Amino acid sequence: MKKLLAVLLSVVMVLSLAACGGSDDKKETKALAAIFEDIVNNKHDDSSLPFAADEGLPGLGGAKIEFVFGDQSTPEIALSEAERLITEEGVIGICGNFSSATTKTTMVAAEKYGIPVITEGTSMSLTDAGYEYYGRTLPGDDVFIDNTFAYLDYLNENKAADIKTVCLISEDSEFGANIAKVEAETAEKYGYEVVENIAYNKDATNVTSEVLRAKQADADVVMMSSYAADSLLFMQEFKTQGYFPKMLFGQRGGFMASDFALNLKNDSDYVLTTSRWNSDIDNDATREITKRFSDAMGVTLIGDTLIAGWDGIVLAAAANQAGSTDGDAIRAAMAEGVQIDPATDPFGLEGYKYKEKNGQNEFGTAIIVQYMDSQLATVYPEGSASAEVQYPAKGWSER
Amino acid sequence: MFLQVLYEGLTMGTIYALLAMGIALVWGVMNILSFSQGEFMMVAMYITFFINLATGWDPLAAMPIVIVTMFLFGILIYRTIIARALKGPVLSQRLVTFALGMVLTNGMILLAGGQTKSVPDKLISGTISLGSVAISKEKMVLVVTSIVVTGLLFWFMNRTKMGKAIRATSQDKEAAGLVGINTQTAYMIAFGISAAIAGAGGCAMTYSYYFMPNIGTNFMIFGFIAVCLGGFGSIGGAFIGGMIMGIIDLFTGTYLSVSYKYMAVSVIFLLIVTFKPKGLFGR
Numbered sequence: 001m002k003k004l005l006a007v008l009l010s011v012v013m014v015l016s017l018a019a020c021g022g023s024d025d026k027k028e029t030k031a032l033a034a035i036f037e038d039i040v041n042n043k044h045d046d047s048s049l050p051f052a053a054d055e056g057l058p059g060l061g062g063a064k065i066e067f068v069f070g071d072q073s074t075p076e077i078a079l080s081e082a083e084r085l086i087t088e089e090g091v092i093g094i095c096g097n098f099s100s101a102t103t104k105t106t107m108v109a110a111e112k113y114g115i116p117v118i119t120e121g122t123s124m125s126l127t128d129a130g131y132e133y134y135g136r137t138l139p140g141d142d143v144f145i146d147n148t149f150a151y152l153d154y155l156n157e158n159k160a161a162d163i164k165t166v167c168l169i170s171e172d173s174e175f176g177a178n179i180a181k182v183e184a185e186t187a188e189k190y191g192y193e194v195v196e197n198i199a200y201n202k203d204a205t206n207v208t209s210e211v212l213r214a215k216q217a218d219a220d221v222v223m224m225s226s227y228a229a230d231s232l233l234f235m236q237e238f239k240t241q242g243y244f245p246k247m248l249f250g251q252r253g254g255f256m257a258s259d260f261a262l263n264l265k266n267d268s269d270y271v272l273t274t275s276r277w278n279s280d281i282d283n284d285a286t287r288e289i290t291k292r293f294s295d296a297m298g299v300t301l302i303g304d305t306l307i308a309g310w311d312g313i314v315l316a317a318a319a320n321q322a323g324s325t326d327g328d329a330i331r332a333a334m335a336e337g338v339q340i341d342p343a344t345d346p347f348g349l350e351g352y353k354y355k356e357k358n359g360q361n362e363f364g365t366a367i368i369v370q371y372m373d374s375q376l377a378t379v380y381p382e383g384s385a386s387a388e389v390q391y392p393a394k395g396w397s398e399r
Numbered sequence: 400m401f402l403q404v405l406y407e408g409l410t411m412g413t414i415y416a417l418l419a420m421g422i423a424l425v426w427g428v429m430n431i432l433s434f435s436q437g438e439f440m441m442v443a444m445y446i447t448f449f450i451n452l453a454t455g456w457d458p459l460a461a462m463p464i465v466i467v468t469m470f471l472f473g474i475l476i477y478r479t480i481i482a483r484a485l486k487g488p489v490l491s492q493r494l495v496t497f498a499l500g501m502v503l504t505n506g507m508i509l510l511a512g513g514q515t516k517s518v519p520d521k522l523i524s525g526t527i528s529l530g531s532v533a534i535s536k537e538k539m540v541l542v543v544t545s546i547v548v549t550g551l552l553f554w555f556m557n558r559t560k561m562g563k564a565i566r567a568t569s570q571d572k573e574a575a576g577l578v579g580i581n582t583q584t585a586y587m588i589a590f591g592i593s594a595a596i597a598g599a600g601g602c603a604m605t606y607s608y609y610f611m612p613n614i615g616t617n618f619m620i621f622g623f624i625a626v627c628l629g630g631f632g633s634i635g636g637a638f639i640g641g642m643i644m645g646i647i648d649l650f651t652g653t654y655l656s657v658s659y660k661y662m663a664v665s666v667i668f669l670l671i672v673t674f675k676p677k678g679l680f681g682r
Contacts, residue, residue, distance in 0.1 A: 172658070198657055201660075205411075208407045208649060208653075209404070209407075209649050209651075209657055209660060210657050212653045213652075213653060216400070228515055229515055229609065229611060233608075240526070240533075240538065240607070241533060258514075262514075262515075
């Protein structure tokens with residue numbers, strides 16, 4: 001019972017940068033894991049987080065949890081690390097900051113040894129793969145994108161936004177290609193015209209021609225799927241070319257990375273993105289975890305970091321509910337629905353029931369956030385919103 | 400739109416040209432493929448960043464320091480690694496800079512972290528409108544730097560004693576040695592100059608690029624293609640090769656499809672290699 005959970009993330013930075021960002025991201029994930037370990041393993045009468053009133057997991061005789069760390073900087077490394085964590089460290093579940101590609105190789109080991117995995121790669125190929133031990137708490141691309149277009153409808157109906165045309169810009173990786181495909185299909189379903197669909201090279205050294213094409217298309221909304229470096233490159237080029245659409249909508253990735261506002265400062269303003277969570281969501285658990293994290297790290301907690309640790313808490317809760325550390329028992333508890341007191345849930349989800357056929361949590365929902373004064377503010381759904389959306393965006397010369 | 404694309408293509412070309420000239424110099428003089436040229440540029444960007452962080456100096460003010468630092472860094476690399484590799488088998492000579500590039504990238508990750516960096520509040524910023532063409536002042540820094548560096552390099556190679564010694568060494572090492580030229584010094588200075596060119600380029604690039612330790616890798620391949628287009632060993636050819644690449648990149652991406660822009664560059668490269676194997680200006 002010593003090592004209950006494994007969080008896979010890159011700690012061997014000399015190998016690659018590819019999969020999960022820089023070393024600061026790893027420090028942040030480790031800091032969050034330490035907070036959750038402390039909350040679960042020790043008694044905290046004043047806390048709003050899960051298992052705070054107990055010392056350890058009550059369903060497992062007060063067992064303590066421990067996050068063990070591995071490297072997932074490439075799909076190949078993720079596979080070998082998953083094998084190591086399962087066979088040598090004896091972990092009972094895997095969670096962390098995975099991409100869809102590294103999740104797939106990790107699942108090879110997880111399926112072989114019958115170890116549950118909960119990660120948040122958004123590709124639909126993960127839920128279509130027929131994995132037995134896979135779980136995803138928050139939505140996949142299909143739901144994120146559907147929510148995006150539903151939001152455009154909401155703006156047209158309630159704010160007279162007059163949005164009709166969309167320009168899609170996505171990198172030519174699995175991440176970007178999947179999103180672009182679903183965006184094009186969903187745009188058609190909702191009746192929006194895609195006036196330009198740009199798939200740029202993910203190793204591009206410049207995006208000038210991409211931006212010139214987008215500028216020429218002059219769509220009402222530019223929707224983008226890019227990782228951190230590219231999202232910054234595009235923002236720089238948008239400014240250079242004096243172009244900013246009425247609405248610039250990112251699909252997480254680089255637009256949610258801490259690097260984005262850190263480097264752009266107020267140039268990040270008006271950018272919207274779908275998100276899993278935001279620190280301004282109004283509940284006690286959010287306030288507490290945000291404060292604890294900020295006190296420990298001196299930076300604002302972001303949704304991608306929180307969910308990496310939170311999925312570990314869900315695995316622990318499933319084991320606690322099952323009264324067993326057996327992989328099949330934990331997976332059965334996930335399918336039955338993991339009981340987490342909504343008052344202790346920073347995500348405020350209605351439930352945690354992972355479908356047997358594809359592992360998707362039936363209750364996973366997205367929010368929409370916008371950069372305002374270089375900070376993210378929740379603008380949709382209305383019940384969670386802390387600010388009114390700023391639309392249309394001001395052009396560069398008007399700011 | 401046409402003029403805008405042309406301007407942007409030339410701007411992009413200057414980056415490729417700065418990379419390509421360093422590669423062409425090292426290859427032309429000592430037959431070493433400088434796979435680490437992109438990483439030298441990355442190191443220069445970080446030096447600029449750290450100078451800005453410590454002193455608040457603008458990249459333009461820091462540029463002389465960065466160039467000198469990179470020149471000395473190049474000399475250090477030459478004396479400790481390249482000079483020894485030149486005594487080894489050809490394969491080691493070819494791959495030594497590749498390994499060096501990986502060390503520099505991962506070393507920078509350890510030193511500065513993997514997060515994206517930028518230099519804030521630059522001295523020159525904004526856009527000049529010339530009719531339908533918007534000229535970015537930040538990008539102009541790159542263009543001017545490239546032109547000045549190219550001019551200085553030509554002057555140095557053609558007008559100075561050391562430049563002539565480097566050229567003589569590149570043409571015939573043994574004959575150069577016989578007439579009293581210290582060929583090892585010529586090699587060392589050439590490698591140092593190559594790193595200094597990357598220093599100027601990297602410093603200027605902080606004006607228009609956010610950067611992280613692996614930024615050099617993506618640029619590298621385009622630097623090599625520019626050298627092949629212009630001709631290995633020809634510094635002027637490398638400059639023109641870079642410009643051609645930038646223009647093809649922008650025109651194909653804007654008027655045809657962004658998906659084809661690198662394919663178009665590669666097709667032109669294949670055509671030139673097929674019909675003019677030594678490149679446009681190769682010897």
